[in-house]
Amino acid sequence: MAWFKRSKENIETSGVKKDIPGxxxxxxxxxxxxxxxxxxxxxxxxxxxxxxxxRIGSDEYIPILIDKGTFRETDAKMKSGDPLKFVDSKKYTDRVNGAIKKTGLNDAVRTGFGKVDGISIVFACMDFKFIGGSMGTVVGEKIARAAERALKNKRPLIIISSSGGARMMEGALSLMQLAKTSARLAQLDEAGIPYISILTDPTTGGVTASYAMLGDVNIAEPGALIGFAGPRVIKQTIGKDLPEGFQRSEFLLEHGFIDVIVHRKEMKQTVATLLKHMTD
Amino acid sequence: MAKTVLDFEKPVFDLEQKIQEMRKYEGNVDISGEINRLEKKVHQLRESVYSNLTRWQRVQLARHPERPYTLDYIERIMDDFVELHGDRKYGDDKAIVGGFAILDGKSVMVIGQQKGRDTKSNVYRNFGMMNPEGYRKALRMMKLAEKFKRPIITMLDTPGAFPGIEAEERGQAEAIARNLFEMSKLKVPVVVVIIGEGASGGALGIGVGDRILMMENAWYSVISPESCSSILWRSWDYKEQAAEALRLTAPDLVEQKIVDRIIKEPLGGAHRNPQEAAMILKDVLIEELKLLSKLKPEKLVERRINKFVQMNG
Structure with a gap:
């Protein structure tokens, strides 16, 4: 025998469930x-x-940096092939399709034309949430094309980086994107066109070892992890703990690899001022 | 004869050893027929073992401790080598060597990553892993070559750029990026040869050129099979699968249109006959430089940039 009886109506919650969106x-x-x-x-x-x-991506950064209504996206539909037919625990094609579905993006960078404080520029912004912001052939090609458009249209180039490095699943072709993007930037440099690199958290590996470090001016957001080898790999190799603040923006500024650390609030103003110094 | 025997080579080595043993008694008893028979057999065995290498086996050959390194090739194929040192900014990175040398009667600048043969020399050479000053040292030598209108030959053989605290402090990423940037516009011919291991940005840091050549048993990729295994499979045990997935051998890279030409090695690998390997390399280098010397500097740069821009898979 039960000690007491539950009547159904007593355990029903009253009123409508409050809707708190995630x-x-x-x-x-x-x-x-x-x-x-x-x-x-x-x-x-x-x-x-x-x-x-x-950590934010192109959706958030475009309104922060680019004048309202001036962003015109290029190569928006470019998607990755599977040059190596790469399979690890998962097929690469499944990984890419999964990322496309999850993020609503087609790869880890978006590029386009736009204006910063009225100055026409060519712009690229990476998305870390797309396979760790890794650079495969699509990212390399879009960055290279952005640089080419900057060259042809004689417009300054601005790239916002956030990346774990080159994308393993495209093998040596990913590696070649380092050379490809750097070669295009060399042409831009010869033509006297400004290039501002903005490094955000995190920017490591192949992206740092190519376009992210090659700005006429390198700007970093505060506290961003920036480096070539990842901290875990370094720790493993040398078997010692890493110093406080190692590979953070402030560390890179101190060692001479960043020109200025800028709070996101002042990013647009700083970029605009720099562009005015670097263009007629 | 090689001292280090890789697992898959063992049957070949066992048979070779047996023949050698038999040769000792050849004077006493007539066993030449038997020896001939075994010679034929070992020849067939070599062919079947070495012409069907898996990707991982090639990686092992590329890392063979007796494989010729940059200085071995320089010594065998060039004369009057004057080694240059230092980046004029910080120090002299021993993981990279280079300098002026004479190849086929002409002055060239040769630069290459250098591993050590034993523990002591490996520590000295930092296992062929460069620090930022190494990339800057290489760039300084390339700029010298440009100034004196000498072609550049680079030899890639590294397990990667060194991942250390000081390397990061001195700008490992910037040093590599700067080299890619500057190498793409050098106004002299640049021939790149992957002679052993071509691991990632550390290798590419001296690897932008007009012609990309690769020795038959070298490997070149964005990451080593071991690291790839540890990241994607979360275990070090999948290196064979990772090597397969990465498609990192010379024929793979020709297929991916990254490498222009494969340089043949003696059967069983360059270490089996370093002299022969060097002579094959020498002929190829002379031929390649001859073709490039006909191009005007502007044309060279334009072609080089287009070459890398077109790498899309």
């Missing part, structure tokens, strides 16, 4: 501050308390 609140990875989405957007996706820069 992602309305974000937690700062660094200080744990809970920030409302609206506040996060108006604060350029940086923490209101500790200034931590959230």
């Amino acid at each position: 992602g309305l609140w974000s937690k700062c990875d660094k200080c744990g501050e809970i920030i409302h989405h609206k506040q996060l957007v108006s604060n350029y996706y940086t923490c209101i308390k500790c200034n931590y820069h959230f």
